[in-house]
Amino acid sequence: MPTSAPPRNRFERRRAETRQALIRAARQILAETGDTSASIQAIAERADVGFGSFYNHFDSKTALFDAAVTDALEEFGQVIDEHVEGIDDPAELVAAGFRLTARMADSHPELMRILRDRGLAHIHSDRGLSPRALRDLERGIASGRFTGTDPTTALSALGGTLLSLVALRLARPDLDGGEAASDLAAMVLRMLGLSSEDAREVTRRPLPGLD
Amino acid sequence: MPTSAPPRNRFERRRAETRQALIRAARQILAETGDTSASIQAIAERADVGFGSFYNHFDSKTALFDAAVTDALEEFGQVIDEHVEGIDDPAELVAAGFRLTARMADSHPELMRILRDRGLAHIHSDRGLSPRALRDLERGIASGRFTGTDPTTALSALGGTLLSLVALRLARPDLDGGEAASDLAAMVLRMLGLSSEDAREVTRRPLPGLD
DNA sequence: ATTATCTATAGATCTATAGATAATGC
DNA sequence: ATTATCTATAGATCTATAGATAATGC
Numbered sequence: 001m002p003t004s005a006p007p008r009n010r011f012e013r014r015r016a017e018t019r020q021a022l023i024r025a026a027r028q029i030l031a032e033t034g035d036t037s038a039s040i041q042a043i044a045e046r047a048d049v050g051f052g053s054f055y056n057h058f059d060s061k062t063a064l065f066d067a068a069v070t071d072a073l074e075e076f077g078q079v080i081d082e083h084v085e086g087i088d089d090p091a092e093l094v095a096a097g098f099r100l101t102a103r104m105a106d107s108h109p110e111l112m113r114i115l116r117d118r119g120l121a122h123i124h125s126d127r128g129l130s131p132r133a134l135r136d137l138e139r140g141i142a143s144g145r146f147t148g149t150d151p152t153t154a155l156s157a158l159g160g161t162l163l164s165l166v167a168l169r170l171a172r173p174d175l176d177g178g179e180a181a182s183d184l185a186a187m188v189l190r191m192l193g194l195s196s197e198d199a200r201e202v203t204r205r206p207l208p209g210l211d
Numbered sequence: 212m213p214t215s216a217p218p219r220n221r222f223e224r225r226r227a228e229t230r231q232a233l234i235r236a237a238r239q240i241l242a243e244t245g246d247t248s249a250s251i252q253a254i255a256e257r258a259d260v261g262f263g264s265f266y267n268h269f270d271s272k273t274a275l276f277d278a279a280v281t282d283a284l285e286e287f288g289q290v291i292d293e294h295v296e297g298i299d300d301p302a303e304l305v306a307a308g309f310r311l312t313a314r315m316a317d318s319h320p321e322l323m324r325i326l327r328d329r330g331l332a333h334i335h336s337d338r339g340l341s342p343r344a345l346r347d348l349e350r351g352i353a354s355g356r357f358t359g360t361d362p363t364t365a366l367s368a369l370g371g372t373l374l375s376l377v378a379l380r381l382a383r384p385d386l387d388g389g390e391a392a393s394d395l396a397a398m399v400l401r402m403l404g405l406s407s408e409d410a411r412e413v414t415r416r417p418l419p420g421l422d
Numbered sequence: 423a424t425t426a427t428c429t430a431t432a433g434a435t436c437t438a439t440a441g442a443t444a445a446t447g448c
Numbered sequence: 449a450t451t452a453t454c455t456a457t458a459g460a461t462c463t464a465t466a467g468a469t470a471a472t473g474c
Contacts (some may be wrong), residue, residue: 426471443455
């Protein structure tokens with residue numbers, strides 16, 4: 001997930017692969033234990049990368065884990081983005097985001113654990129899904145679809161509720177995830193000023209699949 | 212914060228003090244860096260406790276940090292509990308909880324950082340504030356004050372939004388905390404079925420102080 | 423010639439424990 | 449006599465780096 005230009009030659013490709021292998025290992029560790037005290041040796045071994053290579057890419061463990069969280073949040077944003085393309089109604093976008101997130105608890109469990117453990121501090125980040133969500137909220141408020149709130153407050157409430165859905169899915173896999181997602185999405189839409197009937201209707205619209 | 216009986220003699224008191232000093236140090240570390248890789252030596256030193264004493268109280272660092280999180284969440288629950296005593300209306304309890312939490316960002320910043328970083332996984336815990344919040348939600352639903360939701364979904368949304376308020380307060384200390392709290396509380400109340408007018412009114416009622 | 427990876431290692435740090443010390447209970 | 453703390457330490461582990469190795473660019 002390089003912010004810079006894509007690697008052109010084999011050197012750069014291999015370098016990018018090593019870096020990504022380290023990030024992947026860090027993401028696994030974050031999801032499994034949430035504990036960042038694993039040794040660099042253990043991380044390199046898990047990434048199947050020579051120990052010394054670590055220092056070619058990161059100055060410290062903290063730098064690696066920060067990059068791993070960013071990487072995970074970016075991926076989350078991209079997966080959601082891809083699947084809501086073509087949806088215009090801001091309310092429907094919110095509902096789709098909730099329902100897709102619930103499904104990702106099954107399809108991307110590692111990512112969801114990181115989101116649960118680290119997402120809250122990034123709700124107002126200028127990376128990942130947040131800026132796009134903020135834009136959609138602003139659009140909804142401007143058009144009158146959403147009422148009685150300002151964008152910042154709405155983003156907080158929306159983000160917090162979305163993360164609580166993630167936590168609920170992970171803590172209670174026995175519950176029906178789709179139903180929980182629709183219920184929480186409907187509550188958020190009510191919170192954003194929609195009537196109960198409108199909110200309910202929006203959360204029942206058909207949704208494109210998630211691999 | 213011993214779950215067992217309070218210490219009776221000087222031995223037990225001193226033992227409890229040492230344990231609490233270790234927990235206090237762990238809480239500080241959680242709040243400052245959120246990183247659990249500090250050495251046991253460093254933790255003991257910060258707690259002003261002999262190094263070997265650590266093992267009289269905890270088997271591992273993980274055990275200590277788990278205890279520290281529990282300790283912090285219990286304290287959060289207790290502070291809120293004390294200040295909402297006498298409030299009967301479930302809607303007013305919700306609003307008071309939000310407003311008190313916003314104030315705690317100033318009065319208990321360490322606690323709030325731990326809540327932000329670790330709270331989400333404990334929303335449905337059977338300790339701390341959660342069981343009481345669940346009871347209040349059930350009461351509100353039974354009495355018809357809250358409509359259109361079940362207690363579990365409501366607890367998720369309420370907890371997530373409360374934590375997003377904590378994150379917002381910590382990330383944006385420039386914003387007016389009381390206003391943010393009232394805004395978010397009003398949104399949650401709307402989410403729980405109150406009209407915008409009722410929600411607004413409830414969040415404007417006078418609130419007992421926080422030391 | 424350049425670049426990244428890998429192996430080996432010195433020195434620092436950490437964990438867990440053993441045994442000494444200090445304080446209290448009975 | 450009992451209990452908890454504290455100090456000292458052995459052995460293990462970790463970090464950061466230096467230098468060798470392997471692969472590609474030009």
